[in-house]
Amino acid sequence: MDASTRKQPITDLVNRQSHSALLLGMVPFPVRQAGEPAARRFVEFFTANIRNPNTRQAYARAVSHFFAWCEARSIALHEVEPMLVAAYIEQHPGSAPSKKQGLAAIRMLFDWLVVGQVLPMNPASSVRGPKHVTKRGKTSVLEADQARQLLDSFDTRSIAGLRDRALIGVMVYSFARVSAVVGMNVGDYFQNGKRWWFRFHEKGGKVHEVPAHTKAQEYLDAYLTAAKIGDQTHTPLFRAITRHRTIGSTRPHRTDVLQMIKRRVKAAGLPASTCCHTFRATGITVFLQNGGTVEKAQQIAGHESPRTTKLYDRTNEAITIGEVDRIII
Structure with missing residues (x-):
């Protein structure tokens, strides 16, 4: 300087x-x-x-x-x-x-x-915050059939429908954060051997790679074919839709994605509480319901701790009438 x-x-x-x-x-x-x-x-x-x-x-x-x-x-x-x-x-x-x-x-x-020698001591270092222990996340979760209902509701004759289906599909099938998905370039969808993979740039500069689910691959291939951007490896993968309903050149902001999700779930008749994180929680929950382990879910999601993964697990949330009937007095 x-x-x-x-x-x-x-x-x-x-x-x-x-x-x-x-x-x-x-x-x-x-x-x-x-x-x-x-x-x-x-x-x-x-x-x-x-x-x-x-x-x-x-x-x-x-x-x-x-x-x-x-x-x-x-x-x-x-x-x-x-x-x-x-x-x-x-x-x-x-x-x-x-x-x-x-x-x-x-x-x-x-x-x-x-x-920086502005102050001699940190007055906040000895202050204790309130206790807060979370064992269950509050993010809304869709049932498997509800997620399928949403993914089948897109009009795939339009580039917006193909983009939105692919974007949500990547979040559901790879447990990815919306910011990581929006931050992907075309080159972050790549072939390794016989499989296609996703590369996510996570918080803290971490790079996380996950095999692409066949459905997510199907949705993304359809979008890339329609958008004609498959060879533009260093450009944004998911792009904003212009006012002329064509594909643009810039990334959508995560708040734009949230607004899109709100419109899509309303049109599909699904819960209004659905948000970007819903698809991460939905994917993990369905994965565990079908015999997946918390350890593998943690790997796919890129969580540092299995405790974080468990926050997204809703497999044991439901209390059945049969269980309540065990209270015999």
């Missing part, structure tokens, strides 16, 4: 990172009040330290709420103490997971400020 860059105001530095600027908005007043080094270090925490855009957005929102709370009480950056952080977490209106995420964001930011 040259001398002229070092003299630029903090807003100019943020504006050079346009996406980050949208997420950050402006540096909170308690941080600006602490001086240029603190403000610069604050911006660097998001633009240089956090690479995942979803994490960056969530953490930016969490620390913004915290510093707004501090500003309302005239608490300067150097005046933040463990009991103040604890008081903020205590009055936080969100759920236990939201409080835990907020505390994690605050703790990581202050760690970054300490390492």
